Amino acid sequence: MTDPTDPAIRPASAVPAGRPTPADLLIRAAAVHTLVPGEPPRRAVAVTGGRITALAAAPDGLDALIGPGTEVVDAPGSTVLPAFDDTHTHLVLAGHSVHGVPVHRARDLAGFLGLIRERAARTPAGEWIRTTVNWQEILLAEQRMPTTGELDTATAEHPVLVRRGAYNMVLNSAALRLAGITDATEAPPGGVIERDEHGRLTGRLIDRAVELVERVLPRPTLTERIEGLRAASADFAATGIGTVRDCLVPAEDLDVLDAARAEGALAVRVRALVSGFAARTPAQVDALLDRMDDWRAAGRDDDRLRLWGVKFGIDGGFEAGAVEEPYQGQPCYQGRLLWEPDELLAAVERVVGRGRRVGVHAWGDRGLRVLLDVFEQVAERHPGLPPGTLVVEHGGLARPEQRARAIALGIPVTVQHPLLHDGALTQQRAWGEERTAALFPLREWLDEGALITGGSDFPVGPYGAMLSVWGMTTRGTTAGVVGPEHAIGRSEAVALHTVNAARLTGESAVRGGLRPGAFADLTVWPVDPLDPSACPVDALRELRPTRTVVDGLTVHRA
Numbered sequence: 001m002t003d004p005t006d007p008a009i010r011p012a013s014a015v016p017a018g019r020p021t022p023a024d025l026l027i028r029a030a031a032v033h034t035l036v037p038g039e040p041p042r043r044a045v046a047v048t049g050g051r052i053t054a055l056a057a058a059p060d061g062l063d064a065l066i067g068p069g070t071e072v073v074d075a076p077g078s079t080v081l082p083a084f085d086d087t088h089t090h091l092v093l094a095g096h097s098v099h100g101v102p103v104h105r106a107r108d109l110a111g112f113l114g115l116i117r118e119r120a121a122r123t124p125a126g127e128w129i130r131t132t133v134n135w136q137e138i139l140l141a142e143q144r145m146p147t148t149g150e151l152d153t154a155t156a157e158h159p160v161l162v163r164r165g166a167y168n169m170v171l172n173s174a175a176l177r178l179a180g181i182t183d184a185t186e187a188p189p190g191g192v193i194e195r196d197e198h199g200r201l202t203g204r205l206i207d208r209a210v211e212l213v214e215r216v217l218p219r220p221t222l223t224e225r226i227e228g229l230r231a232a233s234a235d236f237a238a239t240g241i242g243t244v245r246d247c248l249v250p251a252e253d254l255d256v257l258d259a260a261r262a263e264g265a266l267a268v269r270v271r272a273l274v275s276g277f278a279a280r281t282p283a284q285v286d287a288l289l290d291r292m293d294d295w296r297a298a299g300r301d302d303d304r305l306r307l308w309g310v311k312f313g314i315d316g317g318f319e320a321g322a323v324e325e326p327y328q329g330q331p332c333y334q335g336r337l338l339w340e341p342d343e344l345l346a347a348v349e350r351v352v353g354r355g356r357r358v359g360v361h362a363w364g365d366r367g368l369r370v371l372l373d374v375f376e377q378v379a380e381r382h383p384g385l386p387p388g389t390l391v392v393e394h395g396g397l398a399r400p401e402q403r404a405r406a407i408a409l410g411i412p413v414t415v416q417h418p419l420l421h422d423g424a425l426t427q428q429r430a431w432g433e434e435r436t437a438a439l440f441p442l443r444e445w446l447d448e449g450a451l452i453t454g455g456s457d458f459p460v461g462p463y464g465a466m467l468s469v470w471g472m473t474t475r476g477t478t479a480g481v482v483g484p485e486h487a488i489g490r491s492e493a494v495a496l497h498t499v500n501a502a503r504l505t506g507e508s509a510v511r512g513g514l515r516p517g518a519f520a521d522l523t524v525w526p527v528d529p530l531d532p533s534a535c536p537v538d539a540l541r542e543l544r545p546t547r548t549v550v551d552g553l554t555v556h557r558a
């Protein structure tokens, strides 16, 4: 598909005539892949004032732009690419947990509990101890979460919150007490308080039951929040990511992101989807939209931090995604729909009626079918919606008829191989091998003409520019290779994180390709990731950039 917003391709080799403005940054490399259609690789790129100003075919072709203040990067063996987008991730969540107990490094429960014990030893009694959230119990030797009893052996002096992703928690006894959760507590609608066969608490809380804990957690200070975002966004940049589309920003956290931007703490650009998960009624949706309007009216939307739209979710994930056929070994369970279709239709209509975009999580084939029913009605009742107003997040189990419907509606889909990478074993248990292997049919999406974009869904999947490229080209997961027929090529995978990502956010004129006038968001790699002879496929997995530049500023240097 061609993009009407793309500017005409301009000749990109000449230094501007007259006395040129000296460059802030000039990079000479083995190859500069501009990703601008039809353009051959270049050898030099110049940056001034946060913009790409010139490209040249010869390494010394831009030397006339060198002035006293120019930083010259001579990297004759390196390759330059645009910085990557992670088009579905959770930076705000990453900022909360970046300083948590690093249980994602544990290989078994003994190691897991040891890390908590270690943190407890240097934490004042009574203070909350919280874990990182980017881990999977199935990857531990015991393939399960710790229990309340086990957590109590790590510390009885501190409330302990073990969290995996956004919607799964296990608490120790002290934390259950503080949250007021007893054997008699009823789960809120849409939530699960797990109990054993004797009806006693296991300590595990799922989905909306996590809100029982969230309301009693001490609120981090603004400074702590900013420092969390600083560390987390730097970690993203260190893998080659220059822009994140954060798919779950609580409305009140827009101010936190704003403060982080003001402090220069955001290493990456942010495109924010404000969470609509708590907006169930039209009045609640309106209140959310009012808040977004106020934020934008205050002039706080800029190229670094931009409101993208509103996020909803139609179904659950690995263990609650809504599918047409029952779960494996659970003949009466087909996952959960989180909305009545009519209610979701009303909510989405309110959002698009106010000129905002909507991204809706859909994981199972039933979830996606019901979402497309909703989107078809929205499109019918609101003719002429700008392209990209309605977006499917994940669209995991996309059957041929659903792909055809999404493509006919012109609806982009954000895909996340890292989610499949870490979740494959969990998903196989719930759905069996065949349905797991059918997740993210990337080859089919592209061949059939869809606009799909790449992401991680961190903390459920690990983020990383080339880690994702490796995954999309190999279909490698923690359960081995799954669905290799759905794999795509390297340059296609890179495009999902660059050219396609910029189309999704409506920024093709300034992002996604390296052309004069575009934002100076680029990455420098020690080998050419697009060249299989220079970079074998398995080397992609660990490949890190030597430099990441965002807005003309070096935000990561190896």
Ligand SMILES: [Zn+2]
Binding pocket: 088, 089, 090, 247, 457
């Ligand atoms: Zn997500």
